[in-house]
Amino acid sequence: MEFAAPADGPYDFRILGPVEVHDRRTGSWIAPPGPKQRILLAALVVRAGEVLTADRLVDELWGDVPPMAAANALQAHVARLRRLLQAPGEGGQDRIATHPMGYLLRPGRTATDAQQFHRLSAEGRDALAADPARAAAVLRRALDLWRGPALEDCGRGAICAREADRLEELRLTTLETLYEAGLRVPGVRPGELAAELERLTADHPTHERFYDLLMTALHRAGRRTEALGVYERARRRLLSELGVxxxxxxxGRMETILRNAPAGPPNPGAPGGPRDPGPADEALPAFSPDAAALLDLGTEIARLRRHVETLSRAHQELARRIDAQLGSSR
Structure with missing residues (x-):
């Protein structure tokens, strides 16, 4: 997907995946030939307009094991990168400027897919309440910009790692908003969204919001038992991997389903409360004896769970005392 670029430079930069440079004069994509130059370019693009000191760049490229002549090696990589980005007829105006303290990429000469992603993601989130169909379309355009993990193959230096984590967090937020928008669009089959959300819970097994959205989609599709099973699956995974x-x-979503209340889209601002129920809610069956039985079952499960937790704590305390007694007898 193409993205907007400033008029004062012929290059675009892509960092939502492997780092690449797009030459708009020829239409070709250029990948820096070596891993160090990819990391250097990525750091300069991420911090465009900011002077990065030589020490900071050396740390980004080599971490705790820099070469003996690290400053000279850095200068060589900068020179190669400059040649890669030098446009004919520019009169020596380097995109990478030298500063007494280090180097910077001139801010007016950077257009990145990450900037476009930020813009589209914000536009989609803003459109969610008034026009969920448009929001979903815009958010899918934003997500289509991704070609792999952000700043792929750019090491784990502080600059690139922090930016990659920040972009990944925004990607997940954008995915959440996309499926919330999908649940609000009239005519969209929640069962189809559920299949996509199943894959997301498999890919992100400790991300609670995807389970919440999946439970909502299943509930709207009339698959209440499956929705409750998702809750138990999420609970087991969170306990085994995070201990929470x-x-x-x-x-709150589980309790809503047990009561068979209308399945509004998950609300991140309130504990599982429904918000703006969509047309699919009217198709859900009314509260029934089966739902009452499920509610009673859920109450009994919660009681037994508390009992098990009490026994577990007692067992741990007993084990601690036994260990203490054995230690004092040695």
Whole structure:
């Protein structure tokens, strides 16, 4: 996907995946030939307009094991990168400027897919309440910009790692908003969204919001038992990997389904409360004896769970005392 670029330079930069440079004069994509030059370019693009000191760049490229002549090696990599980005007829105006303290990429000469992603993601989130169909379309355009993990193959230096984590967090937020928008669009089949959300919970097994959205989609599709099973699956995974119980939003979603209340889209600002129920809600069956039985079952499960937790704590305390007694007898 193409993205907007400033008129004062012929290059665009892509960092939502492997780092690449797009030459708009020829239409070709250029990849820096070596890993160090990719990391250097990525750091300069991420911090465009900011002077990065030589020490900071050396740390980004080599970490705790820099070469003996690190400053000279850095200068050589900068020179190669300059040649790669030098446009004919520019009169020696380097995109990478030398500063007494280090180097910087001139801010007016950077257009990145990350900037476009930020813009589209914000536009889609803003459109969610008034026009969920448009929001979904814009958010899918934003996500289509991704070609792999952000700043792929750019090491784990502080600059690139922090930016990659920040972009990944925004990608997940954008995905959440996309599926919330999908649940609001009239005529969209929640069962189809559920299949996509199943894959997301598999890819991100400790991300609670995807479980919340999946439970909502299944509930709207009339698959209440499956939705409750998703909660239990999420609970087991969170306990085994993070040692925590599901948060209030996910618990609230489970309680809503047990009561068979209308399945509004998950609300990140409130603990699992429904918000603006869509047309699919009217198709859900009314509260029934089966739902009452499920509610009673859920209450009994919660009681037994508390009992098990009490026994577990007692067992741990007993084990601690036994260990202490054995230690004092040695």
């Amino acid at each position: 119980e599901p948060g209030p939003a996910l618990r």
